[in-house]
Amino acid sequence: MLQANNATPGQHTVELYADARFNIDPTTDTLDVDHPLIEDTTAGSDESGDGSDGYLVVLEEDLQVPGDLDRASAAQSLQQQAELAQAPVVESLERLDGATLEQQYWITNALLVSTDGVSQTALERLDGVEYVVENIEAEHPRPVSTTGGADEVRSTANHNVTYGLEAIDVPGFEETFGTQGEGATVAIIDDGLSNPEAGHPDLDIDIEASVTDGVLTNNTAGPPENGHGEHVAGTAVGTADPVGDVPRYSVAPGADLYNINVFEGTSGASFANIFRAIEFSVANDADVASMSLGAAGDGSSLIDPVVSDITRNANNLGTLVMSSAGNSGTGNVGTPGAEFNSFAIGASAEGGAIAGFSSGDVITPNEVQPGVAYPAVFPREYVKPDVSAPGVDVLSSGPLGGDIGDPNATYSFSSGTSMAAPHVAGAAALVQAATSEDLDPLTIKNALAETAEKPTTFFGGQNERDIRYGTGIINVTAAALAAQNTTTISGTITDNATGDALAGVQVTSDTGATTATDANGTYSLTVTNATDSTVVTAEAFGFTDETETVSLGSDQTVDFALDPEVDVTPVAGQPASPSSRAASVSWRTCATSRSTRSN
Structure with a gap:
């Protein structure tokens, strides 16, 4: 039973967690669990320790980007x-x-370890280890049926480009800025080419590499693949003048292209491979690293803090990390797209409707990978995707969706958020190419989000994130103009009752930019100066929202002190909390949410 003290009238949401009382024998890895809501996850751990795909051992010390x-x-x-x-x-x-130590990473503080007879629990007990997870595999979003064929190849009414380029205003961008992405670089982290030896005549790959078992080999595209990465690369950074009898389909043909194959034959892309590919992209000064892949939960969304850490560090080092949201409809966004600091892309169709398959969700602590703590710097709930772009019947290079039969080169139509993400990757390259200034990745991300538009507000208002559109379908011309005139709003957010810094507070502008406070309660939000002012909202679970109208044109410091929404204390006679010894053991409790009303 709970009682609420000093509660204001109205309805309040309170998170409740099951009592975690149990007995433990410190000489074993097993728990004597005496509670119906607690599962002994150590009993099912990998005691055989075959470690076929290895473990990612995440260390306690955070790495800080200066x-x-x-x-x-x-x-x-x-x-x-x-x-x-x-x-x-x-x-x-x-x-x-x-x-056996297989790989060491620097984009995050983690190691890849293979084992023979060593359990996951034994690795977790090493001094300096925060947690250990299996080296799971990400996959391409499940295939989506495509209606396009050779008879569907056509240009838009006003330009010799595909509907996708028209939808995000690539022609308008080029008329305004006179560039096709020169000076910018996009890394496509996917699979390789359908014919690695011959390549594709529309693709000029500046750097190609493949990753196997976490080991990157430069100057090779890897084995022949089904053309997924070939299709994706063509959309982002192909050619302005295709050799085939097809309209232009590439967003940023002037940008440099890195093609990094992280898939191993018919299997998926292990996290070990993906992490190494992101490191390689950052080390080689890529402006954008785009992934049309993901690892999802069992019928639900999935977040993994180590992926979030890599995304944060890559962004801070100058590489914007983005990912497709997935093709499972609402309620299922995979990692890396589900991470709060990732840039997740949904798929729109010609005409502006969102594809039924396009994934979206309200992410909560329930989506964290089992056995891993929800990141304290994440808001308690947030919306994915961030933005949307064309992803239905997309024409591009390679045979992925079935070769249309052009005699000069292979082309195909394909559908999915995999096809939407490279539209945004190419657009991000164009935004960077439109200025001589090195833009911060989050400036590009927020500019694309703030200037995106929705053809309907049925799912949510303009500039408001919803699980179908995010903030809307991107417009690269508007984003490039907006990114050149920005204001940075920063500050500290504290608990007004205690003065303590608050981590994981979501800070959002009414134009659609968003961020969250770090472990010290500080935040930094770069917004575009499309108007004279913006309304900034600070929102945290258990606290009353606070808003502030901020003048734009010069950087501003805005601090918030949030009032606790309700003070909850256990009624006398309730069970004591678990001991610190018990809290260090690997176990999982089932959490529920309940609304209480005070009068």
């Missing part, structure tokens, strides 16, 4: 921090019979 260094120096600093932080754990692994 804000006062250039990109190369900041990346070098991160590598040095990782080497120092990982050294003691590496020594422990060398003494652990049956554990």
Whole structure:
């Protein structure tokens, strides 16, 4: 039973967690669990320790990207921090019979470890280890049927371009800025080419690489693939003048293209491969790293804090990380798209409707990978996708959706958020190319989100994120103009009752930009100066929302002190909380939410 003290009249939401009382034998890995809502997850752990795909061992110490260094120096600093932080754990692994260190990462503080007879629990017990997860595989979003064929190849009425380029206003951008992406770089992290030896005549790949078991090999496209990455790359950074009898389908043909194959034959793309590919993209100064892939939960969305950490560090080092939202409809967004700091892309059709398959969800702590704590710097709920772009019957290079039969090269139509993401990747490259200034990735992200538009407000208002459109379908011309005139709003958010800093507070502008406070309660939000002012809202679970109207044109400091919404205390006689010893053991409780009303 709970009672609410000093509650204002109205309805309040309270998170309740099951009482976690149990007995533990410290000499074993098993729990004597005496509660129907607690599952003993250690009993099912990998006691055989075959480690066929390995484990990602995430360490406790956070790596910090220095804000006062250039990109190369900041990346070098991160590598040095990782080497120092990982050294003691590496020594422990060398003494652990049956554990083999396979890879060390610097984009996040993590190791790839294979095992033979060593359990996941044994790895978790090493000093300096925060948690251990399996090296799971991401996959391409499930295929979507496509209606386009050779007789559907056509240009738009006003330009010799596909409807996708027209929908995001690529022709208008080129008329305004006179560039096709020159000077910008897009890394496509996907599979390789259908014919690696011959390549595709519309693709000029500046750097190609493949990753197997976390090991990257440069100057190779890897084995022949089904053409998924070929199709994606063509949309983002193909050619302005296709060799075939097809309209132009590439968003940023002047940008440089990195093609990194992280899929191993018919299997998926392991996290170990994806992490290495993102590192490689950052190290080679990619402006954008785009992934049309994801790992989802069992019928639900999935977030993984280590993926979030990589996304944050890559963004801070100058590479905008984005991902397709998925093709499972509402309620199922996979990682990396589901991470709060990722840039998740939904799929629209010709005419502006959102495709039925396009994934979207309100992400909550229920979506975190089992056995891993929900990140304290994430809001308690947030909406994905962030924006949308054309993803239905998209014409591009390669045979992915079935070769249309052009005699000069292979082309196909395909549908999915996999096809939407490269439209946004190419658009981000154009936004960067429109200025000589090196734009912060989050400036590009927010500019695309703030200037996106919805043809209908049925699912949510303009500039308001909803689970179908995000903030809307992007417009690259509007985004590029907006990104060149911005204001940064920053500050600290505290609990007004205690003065304590609040982490994970979502800060949103009424134009659609969003961020969250870090562990110190600080935030930084870059918004475009489309109007003279913007309304900024600070929102956190258990606190009353606060808003502030902020004048734009010069950087502003805006602090918030949030009032607790309700003070909840256990009624006398309720069970005590679990001991600190018990809290350190791997277990999972079932959580419920309940609304209480005070009069």
